[in-house]
Amino acid sequence: MVIDYIGNYMEGDAWEGLCDEWYRERYQSEGYQKIPSIAGGDAGIEGFTHTGIVYQCYCPERGYADNELYEHLRKKMTTDINKLIDGKYKERLISLGVPKIQEWHFVTPEYKDSKILIHAKNKTDLVLQKKADSPKDFDYIADNFKIIVKVAEDFKLEFTRLFRSKCSDVKLDLTLKNTSEIDWEKCDSEKAENIKRKVRAVMGNISVDDMNYKDIVRRYIEYYMRGREILSDLHVSFPRIYEEIQELESTCKNEVEIRTKMNVDKSINGKLFSELIKEFGDRLESEFDNLSFASVSELKQDMVGSWLADCSMEFR
Incomplete structure (x- = not known):
């Protein structure tokens, strides 16, 4: 696995930088745009593409037991999805040029309990229900919106390309x-x-x-x-x-x-x-x-x- 070679738990800033490299490499042709966390806030996401993909990354502070890790991942996902469906963040997303959101990616080094996938499905249903109840207020959310949990292993190809092209500061x-x-x-x-x-x-x-x-x-x-x-x-x-x-x-x-x-x-x-x-x-x-x-x-x-x-x- 990728994390076996880069360290299971990196510091948050380093993980955020690595995720930016991976998304830039994979989605550059789709107009990937990184959002700085300053100057008005990041609107609860790290970056977006012009095809409707947004993502939020999270790296645990240390190695946790399986259930403890799940609780931290669950809490982080809940917090950021609450931002996504908050009216004031809608305006921020629109001002940044974020198109109608098709996919919301939650990117973490790894997860050890499949309950996080169930939580992602529940949060997807929550967002879609909000949209169904108030279509005008949630017109920035696509009808087929979904939350996807992604881990370091999903970016193995990008990691290899960046490593060999020497475009990444991460050392294997x-x-x-x-x-x-x-x-x-x-x-x-x-x-x-x-x-x-x-x-x-x-x-x-x-x-x-x-x-x-x-x-x-x-x-x-x-x-x-x-x-x-x-x-x-x-x-x-x-x-x-x-x-x-x-x-x-x-x-x-x-x-x-x-x-x-x-x-x-x-x-x-x-x-x-x-x-x-x-x-x-x-x-x-x-x-x-x-x-x-x-x-x-x-x-x-x-x-x-x-x-x-x-x-x-x-x-x-």
């Missing part, structure tokens, strides 16, 4: 979704032996009983296993971003293979290893500057772990 954090402990002892024995052998070569054929050697081996086995999980999740969630990272990794892997296999001076193994890691990290950071610092660091070590585990990085 690949480490948020993978916080569980890795059982490195479950690593494939052949891969583990490759990592042990190559780490020893880099460290100058150090004793297998050396504690630093054991720690580095454990870390790279964990990097190798965690990297597989991260890329697998990324492949499902953001396939285009995954493909571009894989393309860069594949190019760098070929260079690593050639440079390590051509190196005949064992005394510079450590120096060469450090150079390769830095170069790959620099290229990741340069080409994917919308990745968080933690993501670049994680991906860098994960890829090195995979190069040690297979035949790409080969030290004598």
Whole structure:
């Protein structure tokens, strides 16, 4: 899910800015217009299109239990729908050039209780009943008006486009979704032996009983296993971003293979290893500057772990 990579609960202003980016990207051809919250108020909405879509965004202040989150979402939706059907807001909407409202979107990172959908339906019925009772007073509401609850996942395509075009300041954090402990002892024995052998070569054929050697081996086995999980999740969630990272990794892997296999001076193994890691990290950071610092660091070590585990990085 999108929120697994941007943080479940962002600050309200940041969430509002992100929603604006998504709506601008999706509805620009429909004359999307952002409404500043100053100079007369926003009339209970964040923005609108010339095709009759308006939206209001809301980000919870912190992580709530399912029912508690529902109550906060319910309260916010109720408050803003009450604004929508208030006569003084009608005049404000008209003055802003908002056309007859077909859809009212309630945009939040996620919801965990389907009762919010029932509440949205009840509020839709309320608005339509108001219009039926007083058509002239509610002529700014369409006959087919509806309230739609939208979440971050609904804007995955827009998020990917903005990320790759570098038109968004939001940084993708690949480490948020993978916080569980890795059982490195479950690593494939052949891969583990490759990592042990190559780490020893880099460290100058150090004793297998050396504690630093054991720690580095454990870390790279964990990097190798965690990297597989991260890329697998990324492949499902953001396939285009995954493909571009894989393309860069594949190019760098070929260079690593050639440079390590051509190196005949064992005394510079450590120096060469450090150079390769830095170069790959620099290229990741340069080409994917919308990745968080933690993501670049994680991906860098994960890829090195995979190069040690297979035949790409080969030290004598």
